[in-house]
Amino acid sequence: MSEIIKHECGIALIRLLQPMEYYQEKYGTALYGLEKLKLLxxxxxxxxxxxxxxxxxxxxPKPGTKYISRKRNVTPNNYLTELFEEIWAKHFRPLSDKQLSDAVWMKDHLPYVGELLLGHLRYGTHGDNSIETCHPFLRQNNWINRNxxxxxxxxxxxxxxLFQELVDLGQYPKEKSDTVTVLEKIGHFLDDEVQRLHTWFKPDGYTNMEINDFIFxxxxxxxxxxRASKRFDGGYVMCGLIGHGDAFVMRDPNGIRPAFYYHDxxxxxxAxxxxxxxxxxxxxxxSVKxxxxxxxxxxxxxxxxxELPFTDTSExxxxxxxRIYFSRGNDRDIYLERKKLGRQLVDPILEAVGYDFExxxxxxxxxxxxxxxxxMIxxxxxxLDEIREKKLISALxxxxLKAKKIEKIMSIKPRIERLVVKDEKVRTFIADTTARGRLVSHVYDVTYGLVHNDTDTLVLMDDSIVRGTTLRDSIIEIASRLRPKKIIVVSSAPQIRYPxxxxxxxxKMGEFVAFKALVDLLKNDGREHLLEEAYQRCKAQENLPKELIRNEVQSLYDLYTDQQISKQIAKIVTPKGIKPxxxxxxxxxxxxxxACPDNNGDWYFSGNYPTPGGNKVVNRAFINYMEKRDERAY
Structure with missing residues (x-):
């Protein structure tokens, strides 16, 4: 993706099913779990x-000993390396070979030597980037089974x-974020389940320690x-570790967020x-499910x-x-899907260049x-094989059909070059806005001498176009210096229209280049009043339950074809003064x-949100745009 957008997060959970000395004997280290967590x-x-x-x-663990260890790091660039280096340097590097080979001693005396391990990589979509915003979050209690x-x-x-539900229960959450809210929501019902079991066994005369074992x-x-997730609306994979040793990973009913597991x-x-x-x-x-x-x-x-259901499964x-961008492309299915996304664009590309391979x-x-x-290639x-065949048959x-003709037909081939390259990051420390803009335009560079001036068409494949600013201010600007006749930018993803x-x-609706194109078309056609009408419909639904809210922006896009919007986008991303x-x-x-038949969540392209809360968010984003509010829609 030529533009950076923050997204997703990464999780890794490990449960070791054998005693610690098993891994020492088989793999030569009691830190087998920690090493695997780092690799994941x-x-x-x-x-x-x-x-x-x-x-x-x-x-x-024995009462009075530390059995939960946690460490987080937000050091720019080196966060992952630094976190594990600090753990190794402080707790394990000073040990003797004898100590390192004693798995039982290590578990009894050192942190991070445990059977349950949880890791998280944060890509925050909002909020500050501090230690406090880093997962895992911890809800502490002296009762081991309530941690x-x-x-x-x-x-x-x-x-x-969800926050209001916690308040109605009598809680005072320390902040209003989805992570803290979910932590307290699950924690409340964990407390309730533990208390229910304790109340059940207590009349039978068991001691509290015996009841603990029953609760485990x-x-x-x-x-x-x-019970905890009854009102969850969103996309989620949530991993939890409970102090006494139970663990869970829950996935939303639409499967919006990905999660895979292996078990032996x-x-x-x-992960x-x-x-x-x-x-x-x-x-x-x-073996991975x-x-x-x-x-x-x-x-x-x-x-x-x-693997058990905790809610009704939805579509x-x-x-x-x-599949298009976020996951790494070394998954077999994702790799093949991305290739198919490119392959499917061949016909419109060849039509756009007039089948002129030369x-x-x-x-x-x-x-x-x-x-x-x-x-695509x-x-x-x-x-091209079909084209050659038709030309040969026609000549015949x-x-x-003479030797020279055959040679000419068979010599037709696509010109494939690496023309646009991302240069070393340009540091925009200059305060002047104009000067900073000039530096940003040089994030990309080009390979000179391969394009025939004022003759060639450049076809540049990108995997998605969100805002269009990088295209306009950097890629197209610098590519135009090769002096092509035409530049065609191809997106393997559809138009991103919705939040x-x-x-x-x-x-933020106003940042999408597709939405900007829609607004331009409405204004050019004298139909700007339709924006106000859609705004009023959104405002009328603002206080309705989310289940009754409709996406009021879709009807605006329905007024134009994809091609009309693409044509207007091309005008928006065209830098001033360039010739191609x-x-x-x-x-x-x-x-x-x-291309992606099993992963068809497309709400940012189609506006068809899988949960009721999505329609509320898109209408709020549109209201923010109309009211000129530069803020998040959720």
Whole structure:
């Protein structure tokens, strides 16, 4: 993606199912779990560059000993390396070889040597970037079975509603954020379930310590999560560790956010991306399973592992942006889907260049669009084979099929070059706005001497276009210096028209270049009054229950074709004073679904939100735009 948007988060959970000395004997280290946690986080570092946090819990600790350890780090650039280096340097590097080989001693005397491990990579969509905003969050209690660690990849659209429920229960949450609200919500029902069991067993004459053992065994995590999540509206994967040793990972009923797991007799591992598990444990793709939407993977203290429903499953709407851009492309299915996204754009691209292979140069905007570009090139070669065949047949029928003619036809091939490269980050420390803008325009550079002046058309593949500012101020500006006749920017994703409210930092309607194009078209056609009418409809629904709210922005987009909006976008992203003509080609929503049939969450493209809260968010974003409020819609 040529533009940076903050998104998602990454989670990693490990439960060691064997005694610590088992790993010492088999793998030569009692830190097997910690090493695997580090590797899982490293392989998912694309999912969070604002900070990292880890936590561990020891099973069966002696009263009075520390059994929960947590560390977080928000150091720019080196957050992950620094966190683990600090742990190693302080707790493990000073140890003798004898101490390092004694797994029982290490568990009894050192932090971070536990059977339950939880890691989180933060890519904050809002709020400050401080230690306090880093997961895992900890809810502490002297009762071991009421301690709760929580980390997740989620955004909820109805935090206000959930927060008020906590207040109505008599709580005083320390802040109004989705993470704290969820922590306290689950924590409240954890307390309730523990108390229910304690009340049940107490009349039978058991001691409190004996009742604790019963609670460890009988605590119904499925029931707890069902009660706690009853009013959740959003996309989420939430991982929890309970002080005595139970663990869970719950996934939203639409499967918006991704979660995968692996389980054998040694270990249970959960991560946001499948290849991270494959690499960390060296296991086959078929051994890694996806957590079913609306289900929780529940790991009991005794080692029982079950995947159980905690809510009604809704229509599968897994985030398609995961497939287009966010997840790393080394997942087999994602790699093939991205290639297909590029392949499907071949026909409109060739039509746009008039099938002129001689005077067209194909390239991509580094680096995440490279896979889609490869798919596009494969499709172009397939089309070229058909073109060659038709030309040969035509020449044969006309009696002109001679050696020179055959050679000319067979020599037709696409010109593929790496033209646009991302240069070293330009530090914009200059205060003057104009000067800073000039520096930003040089983030990208070009390869000179490969384009025929005023003759060639450049086709540049990107994987999505959000705001269009990078295209206008940097990529197109610098590419125009190659003096092409025309520049065609191709997006493997459809037009981003609506805000996201499930984990991606796209909440301000006025920032989307597609929305700007829509507004321009309405103004140019003298239909600007329709914006005011849509605004009034949004205001009329503002205080309705979210289940009754309709998306009032869709009807505005329905007034124009995709091609009309793309044409206006091309005008918006065209820098002033450049000579080449600019054209923009987008993937269609139907094409997206064909390429990613099992991950068809497309609300940012179509406006079809999978939860009621989405419609409330899009209307709020539109109201903010009309009222000139520069603030988030949720």
């Amino acid at each position: 986080l490293q392989k998912q570092r694309n999912r969070g560059q604002d900070g990292v946090g880890i936590a561990t819990i020891k099973l069966d 709760l660690l929580l980390a997740g990849n989620f955004n909820l659209t109805n935090v206000d509603e 065994e009988k605590l119904d995590i499925q029931r707890l999560l069902r 007799d040694e270990i249970v591992v959960v 946001s991306e499948r290849p991270a598990i494959q690499t960390a444990l060296d296991v086959h793709i078929n 996806e957590i079913t939407p609306g289900h929780a993977l529940i790991i009991k203290k005794g080692g029982r592992v079950e 599968r709407k897994c985030c398609s942006f995961e 005077n067209t140069v194909f390239s991509f905007i580094p680096n995440t669009a490279e896979t889609a570009f490869m798919g 494969e499709g172009i070669y397939e089309s 029928e006309e009696g002109k 996201d409210c499930y984990g991606i930092d796209m909440s 003509k600019i054209e923009v080609i987008y993937q269609s929503v139907a094409g997206l679904h064909e």
